[in-house]
Amino acid sequence: MFNLRSVCVIALLVLSASRADEDAAAADDDDEGLAASPVSAELGAVRSVCKPVPNTMGLCSGIGYGEMRLPNLLGHASAREAQQQSAAWMPLLGKHCHRDTRRFLCSLYAPVCLPEVSAPVGPCRSLCEAVRDACLPVMSAFGFPWPEMFNCSRFPDGAELCIPGERDPNRDETTEATEDSAVCEVCSPDSEGLGEQEIQQNFCKSQFAFRLRIGSWSRLGTDVRVVPQGRSRVLRWLGGPQEQSALWLPHGCSCPALEGQLKGSYIALGHMQNGRMLLRRLLKWSRDEKELKKFIRTLLRQDC
Template identity: 55%
Template sequence: MSALLLSCFALLGLSRAQIGLPPPPSLGFSSSVRSACKPIPSTMSLCHGIGYAHMRVPNLLGHDSLREAQQQSAAWLPLVSKLCHRDTKKFLCSLFAPVCLPELSGPLSPCGGLCEAVRDGCVPVMSAFGFPWPEMFNCSRFPRGTELCIPATGEQEQRTAEEARREEALKGSVICEACSLAAEGETDVREHFCRSPYAFKMRLGSASTVGTDRQLVPTARSRILRWAGGDADRAGGGGAVAHSALWLHEGGSCTCPGLDSAQAAEEAQVKKRQAKEEGKEGSAVRGAWFLALAQAQEGRLVLTRLMRWTRGDKELKKFIRALLKQSCPELQTGRY
């Protein structure tokens, strides 16, 4: 089996145990057009950046032409933007633009587990707007068990004990790229500010691991310094929470010293607050301030720089004023 095919299987999350199995049965759509591999059209926005460049036509929804597939797929862009599940785009593109591997005679279907994961995450969002889960996405139609199909993120073959130990050891030693500022933090943020479409002064409301990434939700006290090249006024005055969350790419498998220490402090704050409510002595720990730079990727704001501010409030205000006074050709200076 070619290295290209193996790399494609790895990209789609397919396990080695599945490689070599026959393609899944037909999903029930028939077409007189002969199956062919074609480049994904640049106009098919739904599947930009999906990780492969060629698709099978007809696709798994019975669309016989690239134009028809592109037109029908456009209706699902709003659902992807709702971020109801991390695999929404992966699932939809596996149907509208199924990956084309020369070694296989037909397209790969999504696994039933992938369909169910996206359905369970997105049905509440769709229902809120009056839309049901469509019959053409009926999860019972998709392969299960050992059949070759595209699984949900994380549904891979069981790792050996040695692989698990190796991964755990690496997890504690690799620093997330957005957090690797070290002693040059302020200089680094200053140098990258003009090149960053989004910038925030934020306090952390919550942090959680979603798949391989970390989701950071700012508090209402957070504010926008720059929004898509403009100042806070262009963002509508909603603060950093206007976008609801920032994402730390691969944050579930790397460390972010400033963020991790802030979370530890937050846990201590909760314990002290509980002790105070019980009549015991203790003072609350103030939440840490962060300066965050980000860029838009597939409907998310992904962090490119995250620096915890360890100096006083006056120094923070002074630093932000200096940032906003920088001469950036495309930046309209914001206010503090």
């Protein structure tokens, strides 16, 4: 249950958001512009920048990416301000009213920062509506309305780049299950050394192979975007100029290799497709670095 302090904090947040909306409406009656871009006014006045997601921002704990774009989708211009305001919604996460509550709220307070996109990537309208429909009864029981700053009509309907829910309700269930099952083999755990065998068998068949560390990952549409941390070691490359900065897993893969803390080394194999580095095998190395170096020497000795 919400405690009294949490209730008071959320009440203040909702009231301040309502007042902010009233002030914005008085200053500018262009509702259509607001619906198309909730932070168009803020972004016009403040330069959009990428900042690390604070480690103490509990609302976004384990969200899967490390940088947020500011101003965010609620107009907060600093990570500190976003962190402070987001704390009021932590009790709602504890109610478990919807499995995507964290994803939705974090996409507003700490929207993922993509170098190739100059504006915050907001939640899809379907994600907003799903969380609203599930969590509004819980909030109403404590006397809180759905805040106007969370108005779902402001967010894209899916035709534009946006953050979807864990499962897109518009996708065919049979197709989704088939795709997830096939793609998840890409990053299945190394059971009894089978992962190493697969890497060896497919090394020469792959257009690229890297030893890398992973900085962050994020879900964009039905795909997963994996961003390396620092400089990766190129073991094999047949893909042309190395200008790509991310690896991709298609079709909403649920990837065990990306769960938990992104520590340690990975080996990645794949092919180029439509200008993307598409992963075919991602192995999280579970043994020590000495064994990894020995394994890499074995790979490089192959006559490809």
